Amino acid sequence: MNRFWVTAGAILAAIIAQVAFAPHVALLGVVPCFPVLVVITLAVVEGPEVGAVSGFAGGLALDLLGTSPVGVWALVLVVVGYLAGLLQENIFAEGWLMPVTVAIVAGILAELSYLVVLQVLGSGPAFWQSVWTVVLPRAVYNTVLALLLYPWLARFLRSDRSMKSFRRFA
Amino acid sequence: MKVTLQDSKRGNPVLLIALIVASLVLVTVYFREGDSGIVHKMRSGVLEVVAPLEKVGDAIASPFEAMGGWFSNLAVSREDLDALRAQNDELRARLAELEEARQENERLRQLVEFAEERKFTKLGARVIGRPTSSWDGVITIDRGSVDGVEAGMSVLAPQGLLGQVFEVSSHAAKVRLITDQRSGVAAMVQSTRVTGVVKGSIDGGLTLDFVSTEEAPVAGDVIITSGLGGVYPKGLVVGDVVSVEERRGALFPRIKLVSRVVVGQLEEVLILVGVVVEADAKGGDGE
Numbered sequence: 001m002n003r004f005w006v007t008a009g010a011i012l013a014a015i016i017a018q019v020a021f022a023p024h025v026a027l028l029g030v031v032p033c034f035p036v037l038v039v040i041t042l043a044v045v046e047g048p049e050v051g052a053v054s055g056f057a058g059g060l061a062l063d064l065l066g067t068s069p070v071g072v073w074a075l076v077l078v079v080v081g082y083l084a085g086l087l088q089e090n091i092f093a094e095g096w097l098m099p100v101t102v103a104i105v106a107g108i109l110a111e112l113s114y115l116v117v118l119q120v121l122g123s124g125p126a127f128w129q130s131v132w133t134v135v136l137p138r139a140v141y142n143t144v145l146a147l148l149l150y151p152w153l154a155r156f157l158r159s160d161r162s163m164k165s166f167r168r169f170a
Numbered sequence: 171m172k173v174t175l176q177d178s179k180r181g182n183p184v185l186l187i188a189l190i191v192a193s194l195v196l197v198t199v200y201f202r203e204g205d206s207g208i209v210h211k212m213r214s215g216v217l218e219v220v221a222p223l224e225k226v227g228d229a230i231a232s233p234f235e236a237m238g239g240w241f242s243n244l245a246v247s248r249e250d251l252d253a254l255r256a257q258n259d260e261l262r263a264r265l266a267e268l269e270e271a272r273q274e275n276e277r278l279r280q281l282v283e284f285a286e287e288r289k290f291t292k293l294g295a296r297v298i299g300r301p302t303s304s305w306d307g308v309i310t311i312d313r314g315s316v317d318g319v320e321a322g323m324s325v326l327a328p329q330g331l332l333g334q335v336f337e338v339s340s341h342a343a344k345v346r347l348i349t350d351q352r353s354g355v356a357a358m359v360q361s362t363r364v365t366g367v368v369k370g371s372i373d374g375g376l377t378l379d380f381v382s383t384e385e386a387p388v389a390g391d392v393i394i395t396s397g398l399g400g401v402y403p404k405g406l407v408v409g410d411v412v413s414v415e416e417r418r419g420a421l422f423p424r425i426k427l428v429s430r431v432v433v434g435q436l437e438e439v440l441i442l443v444g445v446v447v448e449a450d451a452k453g454g455d456g457e
Contacts, residue, residue: 019220020227023300024235029374031304048181056189060196064216067306067336067346070209071196078189086181114305121197125305125351125372133373134304 006157007042011054014038015061030137032145033111035062039081040106041150044099045157048085055081072117080110099154103146108139205321214339217310221342224299224310290403292326293317293441298342300434307350307370309333311439314341318443322401326440329430330407331355331395335441345439348408349374349429356398357408359387365396368408368427376409376427386423387411393427403442 014034022031035058043051055077062073084106088099112135118124200209299310313319315338323335325345333353337344348355353370357378366381378393387393391411397404409427416423 016223018302019223019299020230023224023302024227024231026300026304029304031301033303049185052182052186052189056193059193061216062303063196064213065220066303067308067344067350067352069197070200070213071193071198074196075190075193078186078193082181082186121201123352130372138304 003046007046007050007054008057010038010042010153010157011035011058011061014058015065018062019065027141028137030134030141032141033062033138034145035059036077036107036110037103037142037146037149038153039077040084040103040110040146041153042157043081043084043106044088044102045154046085047088048082051081051083051085052078053081055079068118069121069123072114072121076110076113076117080106080113083109100147100150103150104139104143107142107146108135111135111138111142213337217337217342217344218314218339221298221310221312221339225312228298228300291443293319293443295319295325295343295439295441297436297439305372307333307347307353307374307433308336309345309347309433309436311343311345311441312341313441314339314343316340319343319441324402324406324442326406326442327431327436329432330409331402331429332431332433332436332439334401347433349376349433355402355408356396357393358396359385359411360392360394362387362391365398366425368393376429378411378425378427380422381425382421383416383423386414386425389413 014037017034022034025032039051039055039058042054056074059072059074059077060070062077063070066073084102087102087106112131115124115127115130115135119127124130196209199207203209293313295311295313297309298312301308311325319335319338321336321338325332325335331348333345333347333350335343336346346353347370348368349370351370351372355368356365357368358365359378359381362385364381364385364387366378368376368378370376378387381387389411393408393411395402395404395406395408407430409429411425412428413426414423415426
């Protein structure tokens with residue numbers, strides 16, 4: 001139950017940060033996406049099940065905050081959260097570089113998948129223009145934030161386990 | 171020490187499929203239900219909850235942004251000054267050519283003001299939320315249904331047309347900017363009265379579509395709303411033409427515009443609460 005509340009609290013904090021903080025740290029019109037960062041971190045730390053469930057919750061919140069069809073972010077983050085958890089489980093078990101790499105790749109995958117689903121639904125913007133003006137810049141921004149936030153967030157989320165990997169960061 | 175939590179990290183395909191199905195159901199319901207459906211109402215409810223958070227975030231960030239802007243202005247002021255001097259020289263040279271257009275513009279402004287006085291009631295609102303995602307060109311204002319705001323109302327900034335209210339809660343509303351990729355504005359070239367459609371894009375730019383090469387405007391032309399379609403009232407300034415690019419094999423040239431409204435610096439807006447009588451698709455209360 002305790003871990004449930006920590007997970008729920010992390011998602012809620014990410015949503016509040018997205019609403020109150022993210023618009024004010026936009027660079028050249030690129031707004032970071034904190035719920036995506038948190039969902040991926042949860043997936044990497046806790047595994048695919050938590051990744052999928054938190055992806056659904058975080059994605060639904062993003063859907064309700066935005067103007068695109070409701071359910072698209074939920075769909076994307078369910079799959080990306082699950083895959084990120086599986087990748088971390090099956091390929092990388094320790095070290096800091098690989099989890100961060102997973103977080104970065106999953107972040108890019110999330111933005112790109114969102115664009116593709118919008119295209120499929122017929123509500124998407126011009127594809128390549130979106131890739132150059134939103135997907136890639138946002139991925140770069142999220143990557144920088146992931147490098148800064150991931151070790152601290154992961155350490156907080158798994159504070160009940162001893163980890164050599166993150167001592168060098170936090 | 172190796173992290174070993176394999177038992178709790180096993181994938182659960184059933185859970186994954188269930189959540190995917192739930193997401194797809196949400197998408198389907200969203201498309202099938204009307205604006206008064208449960209999913210749409212959930213959005214209004216969320217807007218009601220997050221509006222105070224946006225207001226708090228805006229209040230906290232404002233001093234820092236102002237300070238940043240002050241330092242930024244200090245750093246580039248000399249460069250800006252040189253650029254402005256050059257621009258001023260150019261504008262002086264073009265003043266004579268534009269005199270006629272200016273007079274016409276003045277007449278049209280008087281007409282617009284006359285029309286507004288006759289048909290519209292304006293309601294001031296404060297911007298409390300900036301776009302929370304790069305995918306959406308949407309801002310939040312602190313007026314809602316209790317103030318008489320309804321979806322579909324036009325929103326103005328001092329410099330021109332800003333957008334349209336598309337979602338309303340009790341004490342807040344979301345405004346879709348004309349630069350949003352889902353926006354479309356029936357517009358016309360002020361000097362030639364040639365009509366077209368101004369569309370937003372994902373990068374926040376504006377284009378004027380469906381204007382033939384022969385009738386294309388030139389850089390500097392003012393684009394105003396045409397009133398066609400009844401979504402926006404006629405005569406509101408949409409933006410200025412910055413470039414006209416011929417495209418081989420295309421029916422229409424690529425006409426790029428720039429909005430006069432700087433959304434990042436916007437603090438107050440005006441909502442046209444009274445709706446155009448002859449063009450109101452929703453049958454709202456005209457004055």
